[in-house]
Amino acid sequence: MKWDDFLQRSGEWLKGNGPDGDVVVSTRVRLARNLSRFPFLTVANPETRSQIEQYVRGRLQEAFPTRDFQYLSLMRMPMIDRQLLFERHLVSREHAVGEGERGVAINSDETLSIMVNEEDHLRLQAMRSGLQLDLTWEGVDQADTELEKRLSYAFHPRFGYLTACPTNVGTGMRVSVMLHLPAAVISKQMDKVLQTLARLNYTVRGLNGEGTSPVGDLFQISNQATLGKSEQDILSEMRKVVPEVLKFERSWRHKLLHDEPRKVEDKVWRAYGILKHARTISSEETIELLSALRLGVHLGLLSHVPMAAVNELFVFTQPSHLQKIEGKALDPEQRDVVRAEFIRKRLP
């Protein structure tokens, strides 16, 4: 796989054609796994860490031998490339900026990525467009089964899978859905949503995962507890909670469009006008405006703009993507200019 591939294509989750795609951007399921015959990374020295990486990489190549699957080693990878993997949601921020031997295996439609030596020895992640809890779960579960044939996982009969951080012990599973809730935000209903989710033990994060605050009306909600619950428990809770949030957001969109159609149209078209004409634009403003565009497309206000174009702009306007596209390092000011140019060219 060449780096150019990342710039020519986009992951399946960016296609924007998944079920309930008006509100759910993507579904993600990740499993944390550790090997029984190696110490946790928290206590492993560089040499052990290197051995783990080498060993897991070998098993990954046996389990996924096709050309469709690529293994990338991160330790000697330039920062800009690691950052691109993060912007692509294929590795965590910690994995991108971290140190020591580590890597990631990725399939070509980016529905599956397996991080090696992140916080745990293995982090398996499946991701899909829209609300696809079952399909996404099956994707990561299959990969897990394939690997389990070749690896001995640290597993405790009572506690379940053992993990570096106690919050992940049990199933080691985290299910996340990225929700686009512009109507709830515009109508100042988000506090209500956030309180309800907190009471139900769900964590809410921003677009770029842990430690990021919400921008562009995008909220990533995920289960907190992994201990004492089966994978199916976690999924079936999600199956109940997410539709409630969808219903809420949709009713507020309906209300907005009914009560203040001009206000909504205006917000959407102004966002379009700025994106289509600005000569310099920050990453944050881009996300805010794309959020309005996304709403507009789903409300049928911007019929000439395909959803995939909007979703791709969310990803391709990030710093590393822009620099890879330009083929050179750019300071923040230059990036703002290149970003504006890129958007003008790509937005129909």
Added chain:
Amino acid sequence: MKWDDFLQRSGEWLKGNGPDGDVVVSTRVRLARNLSRFPFLTVANPETRSQIEQYVRGRLQEAFPTRDFQYLSLMRMPMIDRQLLFERHLVSREHAVGEGERGVAINSDETLSIMVNEEDHLRLQAMRSGLQLDLTWEGVDQADTELEKRLSYAFHPRFGYLTACPTNVGTGMRVSVMLHLPAAVISKQMDKVLQTLARLNYTVRGLNGEGTSPVGDLFQISNQATLGKSEQDILSEMRKVVPEVLKFERSWRHKLLHDEPRKVEDKVWRAYGILKHARTISSEETIELLSALRLGVHLGLLSHVPMAAVNELFVFTQPSHLQKIEGKALDPEQRDVVRAEFIRKRLP
């Protein structure tokens, strides 16, 4: 003259092709005159006021008998039409909203308007595109000469023309130039300009004359003193002062474009993007954005937009113009929607 004419055409001063049009929107010269055989309006009862109107109207029709010249009586005119004359800069706000018998004579390219029974019995006003002090003065002076053949003005050999308000005694002349100073505003240099003008005894007002604060980087500067100075004194002072302000504004435009070309381009193109796509827009925001567009056209950044289109939008997006175009009364919210629609259609 039908009202439709006002919506089909625009005044000469809106053509935007006058000298120094990059900074000077228009030049205006007005003369205040009163009749010797009637009392000032401040002490005239309605009957006298009516006699004055009738008398002056007769002399106006003798002096300007062509079809090119029209006399409009304001007392029984609907408010929206009076407001349109004000938006057109053909009558003052006071004349539009006032009471009692009064009128205005207007020629077809709107370079000359003569208000009857405003503050004084007569207010003659000539207006032209760009910086045209001499031509504008000649326009109003010729009209004054024509009228003086038929009217006996209140004139005192020592004080000059007598006026209702002592500030106008003498020549009764006020020369105003409407300046567009966006670079001075962006570069936070306006305080300096305003202080200098105040020291030189010039008054600075907003787009819509007396009592309005500057919007859209538009500043109307005019002479304060009329007593003890000849018409030529006032004009020759203007001839010295205005070019200094032009030089200042131009040097800041040059500096802006040199130091921060992206910032200027971005400001101009964002304004264009919003005007071209908004679905509802206030009058004030429109003026601010048109101001950026005007700068862009003169800096050569928006080559496909003719100056006349921008100047016309300044006038045609005002409340009465919009309502006359739509042919019905509109509340402010409806106007904002119609305004946005009108701009999208008219802006190339």
